[in-house]
Amino acid sequence: MTIDGPALRGVLRSHAAGVAVLTAAGPDGPAGVTITSFTSISATPALVSFALADTSTTWARIKDSRWFGIQLLGADQAELAARFATSGADRFAAPTRWHTGPQGVPLLDGCLSWLVCSRHDQLRLGDHHLVVGAVEHAQAGEPGDSLVHLHGALRPVATIHPART
Numbered sequence: 001m002t003i004d005g006p007a008l009r010g011v012l013r014s015h016a017a018g019v020a021v022l023t024a025a026g027p028d029g030p031a032g033v034t035i036t037s038f039t040s041i042s043a044t045p046a047l048v049s050f051a052l053a054d055t056s057t058t059w060a061r062i063k064d065s066r067w068f069g070i071q072l073l074g075a076d077q078a079e080l081a082a083r084f085a086t087s088g089a090d091r092f093a094a095p096t097r098w099h100t101g102p103q104g105v106p107l108l109d110g111c112l113s114w115l116v117c118s119r120h121d122q123l124r125l126g127d128h129h130l131v132v133g134a135v136e137h138a139q140a141g142e143p144g145d146s147l148v149h150l151h152g153a154l155r156p157v158a159t160i161h162p163a164r165t
Contacts, residue, residue, distance in 0.1 A: 021073065050130075066118060
């Protein structure tokens, strides 16, 4: 038996998680959602993963997509992250700036970097789906620091430069 979801979320609030946006071309147009479950799995072959809840409306729209994009958000993109986390919002409408990338994947402009992945594997684990993607395209974008989710809020991560002695 495991602890309940609220208890788990409570203790994990102090664990900083990088903020990214998952995008895919769904049958009804572009779909996307803010995620903190993105992680690198393997360098050779290049594999990454994310997890989405069964109840996610975005999961329902992209579950059959062969290709997806991951956008790593910069410290100044909290508003974009919030937009893609808002249920019922037209996430790709203005002021969101985006373009169609490789394999027809919608990609957000102005991010630190983006990856386009093909679905490598998928597992249902508890109330989530874990998707492993093979990275087939990657590009660095805007220079800058990362955005993280910590203590229930989106927070910029600033580069700390060591003091000179």
